[in-house]
Structure formats: C-alpha cells, structure tokens
Amino acid sequence: MADVSRRLFLRHLRGTPTSWVRHSTGGRVRREGTGLSFWYRPLHAVLSEVPVDDRELPLLFHARTSDFADITVQATVTYRVADPALAATRLDFSIDPRTGAARARPLDQVATLLAELAQQPALDLLARVPLAEALTTIAGVREAVSAALGTEPRLADIGVAVVSARVVAIRPEPELERALQTPTREAVQVDADRATYARRAQAVEQERSIAENELQNKIELARREQQLVEQHGANTRRRAELDAAAELATAQGKAEREKVANAAAAERARVLSAAEAEKERTLSAAKADGVRVLGQAEAEAETAKLAAYAQLPVEVLHALALRDLAGQLPQINQLTVTPDLLTDLLGKLGGDR
Numbered sequence: 001m002a003d004v005s006r007r008l009f010l011r012h013l014r015g016t017p018t019s020w021v022r023h024s025t026g027g028r029v030r031r032e033g034t035g036l037s038f039w040y041r042p043l044h045a046v047l048s049e050v051p052v053d054d055r056e057l058p059l060l061f062h063a064r065t066s067d068f069a070d071i072t073v074q075a076t077v078t079y080r081v082a083d084p085a086l087a088a089t090r091l092d093f094s095i096d097p098r099t100g101a102a103r104a105r106p107l108d109q110v111a112t113l114l115a116e117l118a119q120q121p122a123l124d125l126l127a128r129v130p131l132a133e134a135l136t137t138i139a140g141v142r143e144a145v146s147a148a149l150g151t152e153p154r155l156a157d158i159g160v161a162v163v164s165a166r167v168v169a170i171r172p173e174p175e176l177e178r179a180l181q182t183p184t185r186e187a188v189q190v191d192a193d194r195a196t197y198a199r200r201a202q203a204v205e206q207e208r209s210i211a212e213n214e215l216q217n218k219i220e221l222a223r224r225e226q227q228l229v230e231q232h233g234a235n236t237r238r239r240a241e242l243d244a245a246a247e248l249a250t251a252q253g254k255a256e257r258e259k260v261a262n263a264a265a266a267e268r269a270r271v272l273s274a275a276e277a278e279k280e281r282t283l284s285a286a287k288a289d290g291v292r293v294l295g296q297a298e299a300e301a302e303t304a305k306l307a308a309y310a311q312l313p314v315e316v317l318h319a320l321a322l323r324d325l326a327g328q329l330p331q332i333n334q335l336t337v338t339p340d341l342l343t344d345l346l347g348k349l350g351g352d353r
Contacts, residue, residue: 002049004100011042011097018053020084032085042097049102050084050093054163057111061119069131069176073122074168075145077114083159090158110160114149118165121148126170135170135180142167 002021003014014037015021022032024046031038034052059075081087091106121144126134142165149155149162171177 020050048088063126078163082161086159
C-alpha cells in the first residue's frame, strides 16, 4: 500500500518497489511504474496501485474418486501480476487519492479465479482413479494443475501469471484414513511384535550366554579355589616339613654342641680332677712330709727337752712344773693365802723331800 501524505491542498504519494502505480488526470496517463514518488492534486488525480510481488494462494478443496470416496486436496499456488497495466484496466486496483486506501479487493477475484481453475483439473483427474491410487497421485495432480493454470487464457487476459503450483497433501476422511491405515498399522505392529519377540529371544539367548559364562566363571573360580587350597595345603605341609627339618637340624646341632660341650666339660673335669688329684696328692704328700718332719722335729725337741730335764735337779723341775701350771691357770686377780693352806703346802713340800 502506497504512503500518501498531505501538504495543504496537495497530496504526496510514495510507492514501494513491489507496487506498480499509475497516475492519470483527465483520462491521460501522467506517470506509471514501480517505486514512484510524486505530488498530485486529489481532485483531479486517478490512482491505481497494482502489487507485482509473488503471492501464495493456499487451496483446500474436496474431491471424489472413482470408487466414491471423499478426499481432501491441499495445494498452494504461487502467482504474480505479470502485466500490471493490463491488470489495472481489467480489475479495479484504484485507490483513494486522499487516503491511499484501496477501493476494491481485486486480489480476492484473482484468488477465486485461481482456485476454480486449479480445482477443475484436479477433480477431473481424481474422479478417474480409485482411492488407493488417488492417494499416491500427488505428482499427477500437481502436473495437471500446473499445466491447466499455465495455459489458461483468462489469466493472461487479466495480466496474471502462475509461477508454480504445489500439491501438499491428498487425504481421505478420518474414518476412512484410519481404516486404510489399519493394514499398514497391523503390519507395522506385526513387524514390531516380531522385532520384540526377536529382541526377547536375543535377550534370552544373551541371558543364557551370560548365565553360562557366569557358571563357567564359577566353575573356573571353584577349580582355582581348589587349586589354591591344595597349593595352600602343600605349602603348609612343605612349611611344616621344612620347620621340622629345621628344628631337627637345630636339635641335632644343639645335641652335637651339647655332646661336644659335655665331652669338653668331661675332659676338662677329668683334667681338672686329675690336676686336683695330683694337687691333692702333692699337697697330701707335702703335708704328710711336713707333719712327719714336724713330728720328727717335735720328737727331737721333746727328746732334747727330756734330755735337758733329765740332767736338772728335782727342785728345778718342780719350779718349771709350777711355771707351766701357772701358765695354764686362769687369771687370778686376788689370792688369799691362809695359814692352813700354807701349812698343808709346806707339809707336802717337806714330805716330797
């Protein structure tokens, strides 16, 4: 839509690159083209604005197949105004010179014409084929619609050209579509069930393989554990044998050492006994010799003493005897001599003479 601005009694129109504008005054064309910008007087100006950009026309229509099944066709037609000057003379593209608003809706007329022209070849084609084939003839419907619109003279008369035609979908009624989908759904379900069963069978096989592997592992572990126990017993037995042998060797060594020590001790005791015996014998002999010599010396001394005493007078011998007796008596601190004692003593002495 063109932008129209006001300046006093004049108007200014500024078009767009996708809008074709024609300015006429008194039946004469003053200017026309795309992207125009000009001043004009609204009381004398006649303006037409034709969009020349590509436009999308969505179509949705119903058709019936040869087996009387209702289907829905969804298509899209792309078109543009190829000859805007011709279109401006055949359709009402005029705009209000004061506000720039369109006075009619010519594009709706074009859309209605395109929808009718596109439906006719599609309906003719789908009416000749059954439902199953109609649902798969999207390419045929698209080619038929494109060919019909491309060669339609009425479109050329209004300056409209079809750029492309696309068929988006061909679908039956929901109940019929579900019925048609049932075999496929069931087949897919069968395949899914088959895949499920195969997966379950594979899972069971894998579980069996895992169980067998676990059993084999347990058997191998038990065998290795038995080997370990046996090896442990053998090691224990071997260790006990080695310990017994070591203890035996230790005992034998100790016995040998004790035997040698006992022999050495016995030899040493024998030598010591012999030495002691010899020493005792020597000491005994020496002691006997000493005693004998001492006895001889004492005997000789007694003999000499007796010989000396034999030559002495009796009074001297009595004096010596008294001296010896006095030496054998205990210590006498006080001596009391009574006349009786002295008389008896003198009497004994006189009697002895």
